[in-house]
Amino acid sequence: MEWKLFATVFASVFIAELADKTQVVTLLFAADRAAGKWVVFLGAASALVLTSAIGVMAGAALSNVVNARAMSIIAGAGFIVIGAWTLYHGIRSV
Known part of the structure; x- marks a missing residue:
């Protein structure tokens, strides 16, 4: 097993999901x-496993069409756009 990759993926997903809408919904049900x-727990964990499987399959399929560097740039730009949009609407509502 590639432990370095495992640790990187685990840490990235863990931080991304921490205090996310998914966790808040799970908290409310619990x-x-x-x-x-x-x-x-089993419902939430199963949903996360399924969405992760879809992400892996989509990433594998996209990697046949788009190279990894381009996907990283597109994803990064997407996060910046979403962040800027959220910031703009947050400032505007004050």
């Missing part, structure tokens, strides 16, 4: 006293 905590 806060319900009647909700089975293991059921909430």
Whole structure:
């Protein structure tokens, strides 16, 4: 196993998902006293595994058409655009 790659992917996804909408929704379901905590955990974990599998398959398929450097640039630009849009609307609403 490629431990360095594993650690990099784990840390990146962990930080990206921390305090994300996904975690907030999971927290809300788990806060319900009647909700089975293991059921909430298994549902959330299964959803994350499935979305990760879709991401891996999409990345593998795209890598046949677009090189990795171009995908990184496009993804980075996308994050910058989303961040700028969020910042603009946040400042505008003050």
